[in-house]
Amino acid sequence: MHADFPRDYKNMLKQPSLAAYLEGDAITVAEDGRAEGIVLHARWTREDGMRIVEWCKGISPLGQRRAVLAALRAAFGASRDSKSIPLDTGNLHRDALDALRYGGVLTAQNVCMRDAWAQQPDLWLVRSVSIPVAALSYAMTDGARHPRRAPYEDGVVYARDVPEFAHRFTLRTASVAQDLEHLHAWMNEPRVNAFWGEAGTFDAHRAYLERVLSTPHMHPLIGAFDGEPFGYFEAYWAKEDRIAPFAASTDFERGLHMLVGDTRWRGAECVAAWLPSLVHYLFLDDPRTQAVVCEPRHDNARMIGYLKQHGFSSIAHFDFPHKRALLMRVVREAFFDGRHL
Structure with missing residues (x-):
């Protein structure tokens, strides 16, 4: 049983995919992996966690949330045994901070939890997260x-x-x-x-x-x-x-x-x-x-x-x-x- 959504409707809802690259301690996040699409530079080490260095283009608070999730993908991928990563939240918009906390990713102590991060759908599901879960009937x-x-x-x-x-x-x-x-x-x-x-x-x-x-x-x-x-x-x-x-x-x-x-x-x-x-x-x-x-x-x-x-x-x-x-x-x-x- 499948649904046929109009292509324009799906494209309107679809957000750019985010690719994250780790070189040394530097993480770069870019829309669709394009050099001209870079949105975030961050730093990460096992000892100190993650720090946002620079936002490279105008980006909404919810866009900041997705970029942080993508950066965490690179960090957790390089640290398979880590259950959590501390995050310096100084350069995060307040709404992005709240979204990460309400989603369960970020604790009150500013620690990002791996199990909650992996349950955020936007990095992997192609459909927009704005499409709601089916009501219970x-x-x-x-x-x-x-x-x-x-x-x-x-x-x-x-x-x-x-x-x-x-x-x-x-x-x-x-x-x-x-x-x-x-x-x-x-x-x-x-x-x-x-x-x-x-x-x-x-x-x-x-x-x-x-x-x-x-x-x-x-x-x-x-x-x-x-x-x-x-x-x-x-x-x-x-x-x-x-x-x-x-x-x-x-x-x-x-x-x-x-x-x-x-x-x-x-x-x-x-x-x-x-x-x-x-x-x-x-x-x-x-x-x-x-x-x-x-x-x-x-x-x-x-x-x-x-x-x-x-x-x-x-x-x-x-x-x-x-x-x-x-x-x-x-x-x-x-x-x-x-x-x-």
């Missing part, structure tokens, strides 16, 4: 009472640069026109079919993708590195999914099905880039989501191992009609406290 699907789900947008919905991997990861809503050929090839890979069991014809895969696209509680996604598609993912709301009886799902719990089709992007290093990013997207997409579940086949030891490395815990084995599965779950607090980004 209930519906029934196949006897299950659940919140009405907001439609998802077409196109790219999440983007994250992964410095240690040296690639940009993106998620976009799958489409028949763009992705059917990829999906058809991937589903027919013996390695993939061993776990998905969906090998078939081009028309069968067209019908499969059309069915998922028309299912309100599911969001089919294509993962890409530097614009190169490599995997297919299905995000779903667990409350109205077939997993609900086994997972005791709450109203906003999400679930995942995962498929890496392009063998070039397999392996632990690749998983460490896309798996935390995928979970991150689901937690940012709706702040009411407190857990993400998945149900790998019980003998898929490699995938189960990857999931455990990135914050998931084993809950219980159970039987679907088509497989014996292991229910696994990661909760919001553990994910962000575990510094998986």
